[in-house]
Every structure is written in C-alpha cells, then in structure tokens.
Amino acid sequence: MTTPSPKTTAPLTTGEFGFSASEGADWSRYLTYRPIYPPSFYSRIFDYHAGKLDPRVGWDVAHDVGAGCGIVASTLASRFQTVVVSDPNEGYTELARRLLVEEAPSPKPEKRFRFVRERAEDARSVQDGSVDLVAACESIQWTDTRAAIAEFARQLRVGGTLVVTFYSRPKIAGDEGAARAVSKVLESFNYPFWPVPGRLRSQIFPS
Numbered sequence: 001m002t003t004p005s006p007k008t009t010a011p012l013t014t015g016e017f018g019f020s021a022s023e024g025a026d027w028s029r030y031l032t033y034r035p036i037y038p039p040s041f042y043s044r045i046f047d048y049h050a051g052k053l054d055p056r057v058g059w060d061v062a063h064d065v066g067a068g069c070g071i072v073a074s075t076l077a078s079r080f081q082t083v084v085v086s087d088p089n090e091g092y093t094e095l096a097r098r099l100l101v102e103e104a105p106s107p108k109p110e111k112r113f114r115f116v117r118e119r120a121e122d123a124r125s126v127q128d129g130s131v132d133l134v135a136a137c138e139s140i141q142w143t144d145t146r147a148a149i150a151e152f153a154r155q156l157r158v159g160g161t162l163v164v165t166f167y168s169r170p171k172i173a174g175d176e177g178a179a180r181a182v183s184k185v186l187e188s189f190n191y192p193f194w195p196v197p198g199r200l201r202s203q204i205f206p207s
C-alpha cells in the first residue's frame with residue numbers, strides 16, 4: 001500500500017458528512033440509546049497494544065477518528081499522553097471538548113487533547129508516522145474506506161495499532177445449526193444492521 005504525504009489543502013470549513021444534524025443525528029438521544037462500549041472493549045484494545053514488541057510504538061499519541069462527542073477519546077486519554085479528537089462535522093469537536101474537558105465528572109486537562117475538524121480520508125493536520133493507535137469506532141461506514149485506510153497507514157508509526165469497530169450481525173463459524181438459530185432470533189427482533197448508512201439511525205430514531 002502506498003502512503004500518501006500530509007495534505008496541504010484548505011481547512012474544512014463547509015459541508016456536512018454522514019451522521020450530521022441534517023441527517024437527523026441528535027447526540028443527546030445517541031448517548032441515551034446506543035449500546036455503551038464495555039470495559040472489556042477497552043481492555044482488549046489496550047492489551048493488544050501493550051503486547052506490541054516494536055520499540056517504536058508506545059503510548060504517546062492516539063487518534064480517535066470520527067470521534068463525535070468523544071466517547072472513545074475519553075478512555076483513550078486514560079492511557080495515551082495525547083489524544084487527537086477528529087470529526088468533520090461542524091460543532092462536534094466543540095461538543096467533545098465540552099464533554100471531555102469542561103463538564104466531565106473527572107475532567108482531563110485540555111492540553112491532553114487536540115481537537116480538529118477533519119475527515120478520516122483527509123486528516124492533513126496529523127503528521128506522517130506520528131500516531132501510536134488510530135481508532136475509528138462506528139465511523140468507518142461514513143468514509144471512503146480505501147482513502148481512510150491509506151490515511152491511517154500514513155499516520156501510524158511502524159507497528160502501530162489500528163482499531164476499527166462496527167456493529168454488525170455476529171457470525172458463528174463452524175456450527176451451521178447455531179448460526180441458523182442465532183440468525184432466526186436476530187431476525188425476529190429486526191436486529192439493526194447497516195447495509196447502507198442511515199439504516200440504524202432510522203431504526204433508533206424513527207420519525
């Protein structure tokens with residue numbers, strides 16, 4: 001894979017991207033109704049990262065891509081010295097700053113974060129090979145995936161960790177009967193699934 005250099009194009013000042021207010025996104029409802037990431041989610045990420053043997057990788061910089069209101073950045077900041085909190089939609093990183101720095105039950109110093117309004121595909125402010133861990137949690141589906149992955153490769157230090165999470169149907173391998181049974185149960189609940197952006201939102205936020 002080729003790794004593009006940092007971009008020098010103009011800062012992102014206009015445009016709305018998937019999961020924007022005009023698309024019906026509402027952070028207070030999101031925070032109320034979405035499943036939370038359990039402690040085991042973060043332990044798995046941190047344990048994996050801690051197991052890296054490459055001495056060029058450490059706990060300096062994490063990048064929460066498509067951070068929204070900063071749910072993941074909040075816990076990344078418990079381990080990494082600095083967390084880049086990026087999101088392309090206007091107002092989202094301001095909200096993240098408010099929740100992480102000003103109103104958090106245990107606020108973290110602002111200098112621990114860098115808030116930037118950028119798309120995953122075009123995070124020009126992040127230097128080549130400067131990030132130990134990139135996390136794109138429930139945001140990859142809104143991106144041009146190839147461009148985003150190339151960007152992550154450019155930003156990551158050699159041996160760094162890439163975390164991509166996305167809700168989908170669980171797949172059961174090696175047991176056809178169990179797979180069929182689980183599938184039936186999920187279908188009976190009309191289990192949310194995102195074949196196209198917006199499907200889950202329309203189920204969670206019916207008009």
Ligand SMILES: C[S@@+](CC[C@H](N)C(=O)[O-])C[C@H]1O[C@@H](n2cnc3c(N)ncnc32)[C@H](O)[C@@H]1O
Binds near residue numbers: 065068119121137
């Ligand atoms: C479902 S929220 C996920 C927020 C948070 N990461 C979490 O795990 O809860 C999706 C986020 O992706 C952002 N987004 C949309 N298009 C994007 C893009 N091209 N690059 C990066 N983020 C994008 C949205 O603004 C929104 O904040």
